[in-house]
Amino acid sequence: MKLLAIGAFAAAILIAGAASAQNAPAQPTVNHGPAIAGLCIYNPQRVLAQSTAGQALQTGLQRLAEEVRGELQPYAANIQSEAQQLQQGGQAADPDGSRRRAWQQRLEEAQQLEQTREQELRYTEAMQTQTIGNAASPIIAAVYQERSCSILLDRSSVFIGNPAMDVTDLILQRLNQALPTLPAFNRMPLPAQQ
Structure with missing residues (x-):
């Protein structure tokens, strides 16, 4: 039974995202060639993990995961x-199998609820x-434009640069000013399928 695995799932996503962005392998100590005019590098994972809005997202998701865990625990x-x-009572506790069928039904309902959450x-x-991406895009x-970039590469595609x-620090600084936090948010219902 995977009931209550949702909290572990949410925590793992948040921790993995933050850890990969913050604990990325350090670049080897090398003497870099000259910066290539028009070539810029950006690390969106780091911006999401280290921005104040990204940290608010992590905190909010942890809170929601705890709420879900509390809902599913009973x-x-x-x-x-x-x-x-049922196991201890054996056949005598459920001679016609109705308790086991009712239990199976409750188990399936709980699993469906967990999947929905x-x-x-x-x-x-x-x-x-x-929301964070929309704030970061402009x-x-x-x-x-300011750096006269001709191409912007994702940092995950660049081994050493x-x-x-790298324009990540500048984008991170400006994003923190433009979106210092996320407005409080709750778990959102899934959109209706058409």
């Missing part, structure tokens, strides 16, 4: 208790990440 406890009673958390994360475009070509 279901898990009840289902586990009933399973133990997991999808709602993912959807909420995507929508809040989109900043990225402005920095691109001259730090003078």
